[in-house]
Structures are given as structure tokens and as C-alpha cells.
Amino acid sequence: METRTTDVLVIGSGIAGLAAALGAVREGASVTIATKSTQPEGTSTWWAQGGVAVTRNDPAGFEEDIQAASSHTADHTAIEVLVKNANDAVRDVLVETLSVDFDSNGEMFDFAREAAHSTDRILHVDASTGKHIHVPFLNYLAEREEVTILDDTAALELIRHEGRVHGAMLERSGDVAPIYAGSTVLATGGIGDLYSRTTNPPGSTGDGIAMAALAGADISDMEYVQFHPTVYAGEDPFLLSEAVRGEGAVLRNGKGERFMSAVHKDAELAPRDVVARAIQHERESTGEVLLDVSSMPFEDEFPDLAERCAKHAVDWTSGISVAPAEHFLCGGITVDGHGRTTLDRLYAVGECARTGVHGANRLASTSLLEGLVWGLRAGSDAAEKEAQPIDPPELLTRDPELPGAFVHDKFVRLRRVMDDYVGLWRDPDELTRAQAGLRRLKGEVDAYTRTRTSRSLYELRNASVTALLVARGAAENEDSVGTHTLISDDKSNAGVISR
Missing domain, CATH: 3.50.50.60 (FAD/NAD(P)-binding domain)
Structure with missing residues (x-):
């Protein structure tokens, strides 16, 4: 360049x-x-x-x-x-x-x-x-x-x-x-x-x-961090727009029961955080949640989504298995x-x-x-400012290339921490453990970025910094509100938090 x-x-x-x-x-x-x-x-x-x-x-x-x-x-x-x-x-x-x-x-x-x-x-x-x-x-x-x-x-x-x-x-x-x-x-x-x-x-x-x-x-x-409630639960997840629920689709648990009416006055059209928690609760309690589109002309109203379902061999006429995902x-x-x-x-x-x-x-x-x-x-x-060149920072590349699986393995570790401790529900003690683990990870990554410059390494550095900011923000906020849901030991009521 x-x-x-x-x-x-x-x-x-x-x-x-x-x-x-x-x-x-x-x-x-x-x-x-x-x-x-x-x-x-x-x-x-x-x-x-x-x-x-x-x-x-x-x-x-x-x-x-x-x-x-x-x-x-x-x-x-x-x-x-x-x-x-x-x-x-x-x-x-x-x-x-x-x-x-x-x-x-x-x-x-x-x-x-x-x-x-x-x-x-x-x-x-x-x-x-x-x-x-x-x-x-x-x-x-x-x-x-x-x-x-x-x-x-x-x-x-x-x-x-x-x-x-x-x-x-x-x-x-x-x-x-x-x-x-x-x-x-x-x-x-x-x-x-x-x-x-x-x-x-x-x-x-x-x-x-x-x-x-x-x-x-x-x-x-x-x-x-907002988790979208209706994302295909199988491999290669894809989003199922809230517009589908806006057109009349409903959510049913593994027993075939519609459950959102008991959670929030707006049922399937409740705020995302409420629906996401309810879906996760029902998945843990009954094994599955299906987006039931049988009452609407799904293929006519949402041809792109019907095509995605077909690509994933999903029979949408029997309901689409959904689970929350980071959004x-x-x-x-x-x-x-x-x-x-x-x-x-x-x-x-x-x-x-x-x-x-x-x-x-x-x-x-x-x-x-x-x-x-x-x-x-x-x-x-x-647009009102003019460029003023200065001496750029020195990004060094003086040590051998990274070990082959270094970035991949560190990302696996980072995601495990975020999934387990900084996801849909947060426990204060687990957030403390998350910060400790993420600080160790960041320290390991920093040791490499001091003497090596590559896109994948800097993306890993950025991800570790950002993850630590998320965990730190969650640990410092004692108010359980919106997408930040604090819970100690029992998640049994987390799915029915309503307003």
C-alpha cells in the first residue's frame, strides 16, 4: 500500500x-x-x-x-x-x-x-x-x-x-x-x-x-448486547425476521404450546429481550421452540426466507426450530x-x-x-477539517509468523468465555471469572502484537479488547434491565420476566 x-x-x-x-x-x-x-x-x-x-x-x-x-x-x-x-x-x-x-x-x-x-x-x-x-x-x-x-x-x-x-x-x-x-x-x-x-x-x-x-x-x-430471539437453531444459523411474527406467526414450545401470551401482553411482538429470554427458557424446559407459520402465506409473503429454509432442508410447514443468537x-x-x-x-x-x-x-x-x-x-x-500528516505509529514485524492455529484457538477460547458467562443471562460471580479469563487472553495476544503485524492478529486483539469491555460493563452494572439480565443461581423465572 x-x-x-x-x-x-x-x-x-x-x-x-x-x-x-x-x-x-x-x-x-x-x-x-x-x-x-x-x-x-x-x-x-x-x-x-x-x-x-x-x-x-x-x-x-x-x-x-x-x-x-x-x-x-x-x-x-x-x-x-x-x-x-x-x-x-x-x-x-x-x-x-x-x-x-x-x-x-x-x-x-x-x-x-x-x-x-x-x-x-x-x-x-x-x-x-x-x-x-x-x-x-x-x-x-x-x-x-x-x-x-x-x-x-x-x-x-x-x-x-x-x-x-x-x-x-x-x-x-x-x-x-x-x-x-x-x-x-x-x-x-x-x-x-x-x-x-x-x-x-x-x-x-x-x-x-x-x-x-x-x-x-x-x-x-x-x-x-442484544440477542435476536428467532434465529434458525440448526447449523449455519440464519435470521427469521420479526416481520414474520408481525404477519401472524406464533411461537410454540416442545409440547406444542403457545407460550408468549403468558409472558407479555404483546405476546410474540414483545420487545426482543423479553422474547429471547422466554424462548431460551422454553428450550431448556421443553427441548425446542418452533416458529409456527402455518396460519399465514409464508412462501408468498417471505419468498427469500422460504428459499433459505429449503436450502437448509427445513420443512417450514411443520414449524422452524429457533433459538436466540447474538445480534x-x-x-x-x-x-x-x-x-x-x-x-x-x-x-x-x-x-x-x-x-x-x-x-x-x-x-x-x-x-x-x-x-x-x-x-x-x-x-x-x-467534511470541514483538513488532513495534517504526523509521524505514524511503528507497527513491528520482526518475529516469526504466528503458530498455525494460534488465532483460531484463541477465538475458540474467547467465545467459550462469552457464551458461558456473558450471554443472555449473567451471574455476578461468573462475570468476575469472565474478566479474569479475558484479561489473561488479552495479555497473551498483546505479547504477540508488540512484534508482529497481521490482520488476523489485530482482529483477535480487537475482539479480546471488546470482549473485556463487554464483561467489565456487565460486571459494573448492578441493574438488571433490558438485554442485561442478572441472575444468581436460578434461571427458572428468567423466561417470564414481563413488563
Whole structure:
């Protein structure tokens, strides 16, 4: 790689990063997008199913639903930013600029309803909305002469000095070089690689969070890890959108009993944290939970999901076996309403950012919207700065290559700790053990990163840093709320926690 200079460096190519790039370009800035992905499928945005929630004509109702889903822990100011900008951002970018062909009923959009929403307000394209947004967004920016896209490129370290970020050290095909930027936007997605079962694409190792934390940025709400309740329970798990339950599908335990009506007043459309705990409880009590789609035209309403079921030899007419899986991090790098972190000229948007809008639990179909709204605002703000090159950090490669299975084996160990101790339920004593184990793991990894530089090693470093932040946040929070569920010895009532 060669040393580069750009007005705005965006690290990540999901909807949040692309929106940041668009916001900066509209202000006349040059933009470089660095992404580990080599194809659209490498980002969480591409895999997003449900859709994009919009305000329509009921801002108060939207705000109330976000707060209720978060157990009233979401930041009011952040909610106002999201709700106030939702309609305009979606209309401007997704409808008018990208011409996303959202499902419609004649001339009107076919707004869907998902869990914890009080009304139909979700724009969608079948059950694969993400890829219908992501592909045209990538293509649109790739055609702009102000934009350079570096794929198969990883950010290893932020370039910083005295509280200011000046760009990042990038790696591609083993070569490492600095890229200097007036502003740097982290849009690196989630943390799915920290768990054995996740809806995230491979490579979701918490890179942006770890780099920001190591550079001294504030990180918050890391304990709020959302598990999606309905993920195929077999090998190669895949998400079954809440839109399916919104259209009438119900959940049945191993005895064939529908159980959600006894757990929450909204039954299958309760907030995600409630449904996930209930499903796990029923799986442990009765052996299985099935998503029963027999009462609806599943193949007609969700052809993409029916095709996925067929690919996995799942007979959906008999019900689809589901279990919770890690899905979304509600916390992350602390930012304000324009994506500004606590470090000068460093921004964060999307899942790696903690805007405060989700609190302890995210409302369905708000993640794409959050990425779009904060991405546009961050990109516009970031465009005002000029690059100031400084001496880059020295990343050493002076020792022999890593042992062949080093990274794989360490990830197995990390995931075992996270699955066992920092999952859907957390025990305070187990969280103490988790931190001790993760600190030992991080120490072992650090010993290698001091003298070796490789993408896989830095991803492992990032994952170990991020895992420790999650475990530490969970141990320090004594309030059992939302996705952070504390329980000592008995999980028997965990599935029927309701509000």
C-alpha cells in the first residue's frame, strides 16, 4: 500500500459508513472508504431483513415505542434526533437518491409492523431489505470521482497525537501504510465474532470499538448486547425476521404450546429481550421452540426466507426450530448527535457507536435508520477539517509468523468465555471469572502484537479488547434491565420476566 491523504476517511462500508461518505461528499470533501469486505455480503447491512422504521405522521408514538422497548433507558435527546430526521433522511437518500424499490400496495408503501411497534411504520423489500439498500448505495458512491473505495483493506491502528486523530494505519495483502485524513469516521459494525452463534457476518470483531478505546475515546453501555430471539437453531444459523411474527406467526414450545401470551401482553411482538429470554427458557424446559407459520402465506409473503429454509432442508410447514443468537450491540463508542467522539476529529456511526437511542434494548428496524441518520450528520460535520500528516505509529514485524492455529484457538477460547458467562443471562460471580479469563487472553495476544503485524492478529486483539469491555460493563452494572439480565443461581423465572 502507498501513503494516502484524504479529507474524510470512512472505515467500514455498511449503511452508516456509506451515509457518512455521502454526507461528506455533499459538502465538497474527498472521501476514502476502507473496508475489510470484498463483496457486499461482508457487511451487516447486506444481511438486514426487516426494514427501515420511519416516523410517518406520529413522532410521539415512535418516540414512545423506542423508550418502551429500551425499558425507558434510551437517551431522550438522541431519540429526538432519530425521529425528527427519519422521514427526511429516508426520503432523500433511499427513495429519491437511490430509488430503493420498497414494497408497496398499489401507489402506497406497504408499511409493516414488528415487535414492540405500536403501529405499521416499517418500509421493507420482502425480508431482505438490507441488500436492496446496500448494493445501490455502494454503486452510487463508486461512481463518484470524489470517492475512493479500498476493499479487502483493514484498519489496524488509529494515528493520533495529544487527543486528536489524524487517520489510520491500513493493511492490504500484507502491506501496511498510513492514510492521513482531516476526519476519521469509524463505521465498523458489530461484535458477532465474540459469540459462537450470531447473525453478523464473519469479521465482526469490534475493530472500531477496540481502536477507539485504545486511543483513549470514551466507551459506554457495552453490557447491552442484544440477542435476536428467532434465529434458525440448526447449523449455519440464519435470521427469521420479526416481520414474520408481525404477519401472524406464533411461537410454540416442545409440547406444542403457545407460550408468549403468558409472558407479555404483546405476546410474540414483545420487545426482543423479553422474547429471547422466554424462548431460551422454553428450550431448556421443553427441548425446542418452533416458529409456527402455518396460519399465514409464508412462501408468498417471505419468498427469500422460504428459499433459505429449503436450502437448509427445513420443512417450514411443520414449524422452524429457533433459538436466540447474538445480534446487535446497543452500546459502543460514545458519540453526540453528530457522531463526534470524545477524541478530536474522530467520529463513530452505526453499530460501533453508542448514540444513546437504543438504551438497554433496541427497537426492531431502527438500526438501518440510526446508521443512515447519524452517518449523514457525521459526514457533513467531518467534511470541514483538513488532513495534517504526523509521524505514524511503528507497527513491528520482526518475529516469526504466528503458530498455525494460534488465532483460531484463541477465538475458540474467547467465545467459550462469552457464551458461558456473558450471554443472555449473567451471574455476578461468573462475570468476575469472565474478566479474569479475558484479561489473561488479552495479555497473551498483546505479547504477540508488540512484534508482529497481521490482520488476523489485530482482529483477535480487537475482539479480546471488546470482549473485556463487554464483561467489565456487565460486571459494573448492578441493574438488571433490558438485554442485561442478572441472575444468581436460578434461571427458572428468567423466561417470564414481563413488563
